Amino acid sequence: TQLLEQSPQFLSIQEGENLTVYCNSSSVFSSLQWYRQEPGEGPVLLVTVVTGGEVKKLKRLTFQFGDARKDSSLHITAAQTGDTGLYLCAGAPDAGGTSYGKLTFGQGTILTVHP
Amino acid sequence: DARVTQTPRHKVTEMGQEVTMRCQPILGHNTVFWYRQTMMQGLELLAYFRNRAPLDDSGMPKDRFSAEMPDATLATLKIQPSEPRDSAVYFCASGLVEKSEQFFGPGTRLTVL
Numbered sequence: 001t002q003l004l005e006q007s008p009q010f011l012s013i014q015e016g017e018n019l020t021v022y023c024n025s026s027s028v029f030s031s032l033q034w035y036r037q038e039p040g041e042g043p044v045l046l047v048t049v050v051t052g053g054e055v056k057k058l059k060r061l062t063f064q065f066g067d068a069r070k071d072s073s074l075h076i077t078a079a080q081t082g083d084t085g086l087y088l089c090a091g092a093p094d095a096g097g098t099s100y101g102k103l104t105f106g107q108g109t110i111l112t113v114h115p
Numbered sequence: 116d117a118r119v120t121q122t123p124r125h126k127v128t129e130m131g132q133e134v135t136m137r138c139q140p141i142l143g144h145n146t147v148f149w150y151r152q153t154m155m156q157g158l159e160l161l162a163y164f165r166n167r168a169p170l171d172d173s174g175m176p177k178d179r180f181s182a183e184m185p186d187a188t189l190a191t192l193k194i195q196p197s198e199p200r201d202s203a204v205y206f207c208a209s210g211l212v213e214k215s216e217q218f219f220g221p222g223t224r225l226t227v228l
Contacts, residue, residue: 030215031215033215033216035219040221040222041221041222042119042206042208042219042220042221042222043158043206043219044219045216045217045218048214048215048216088158090217092215099171100165100212101146101163101165101210101212101215102148102160102163102171102215103215103217105157105158106157107157108157108158
């Protein structure tokens with residue numbers, strides 16, 4: 001069974017601060033995704049990383065996929081109140097088999113950015 | 116703007132009643148997922164369909180839960196009989212198997228009294 005561990009579970013910071021959320025596993029994933037979920041809504045895909053060592057930037061958000069494709073990080077620069085939400089990482093298994101197409105989700109990080 | 120739709124958005128029912136949740140996946144997507152989300156357990160996979168065929172329902176309590184896809188535009192999740200511990204938010208998601216990315220609906224918040 002593939003597991004993804006996210007840390008920290010909770011993060012409470014002031015507007016303008018930087019933060020990093022980590023997603024770790026002992027399993028290799030073919031790709032890894034990050035989602036953000038706001039209260040009362042479903043998770044929304046932010047980014048997909050597929051190559052070991054890959055770095056993707058989305059405005060103030062930087063996503064990195066580990067060289068061995070077992071871990072990932074999300075770094076937010078100068079956090080804003082609008083960044084508040086639940087952040088979920090999710091890993092996709094290699095192609096083939098009944099697991100193909102499924103995702104393994106981490107437990108999530110609840111981020112609160114105070115004005 | 117293609118979206119996954121779910122009905123109802125909210126459902127309050129009494130223990131023992133049947134609950135049916137519906138989902139319309141994004142047109143052209145070949146995978147459909149049902150998840151349950153609670154504060155304690157996070158996001159749990161209940162059922163997975165690929166090209167309308169059920170591939171994995173190992174996360175679903177078989178004695179009371181059932182999931183079906185009568186056609187490509189409709190997925191259903193039924194609970195019969197419902198219990199208070201079923202109270203949660205239920206999400207449907209759809210995607211393309213070759214891309215693994217999933218697009219979630221807004222969820223059904225179920226409260227069983």
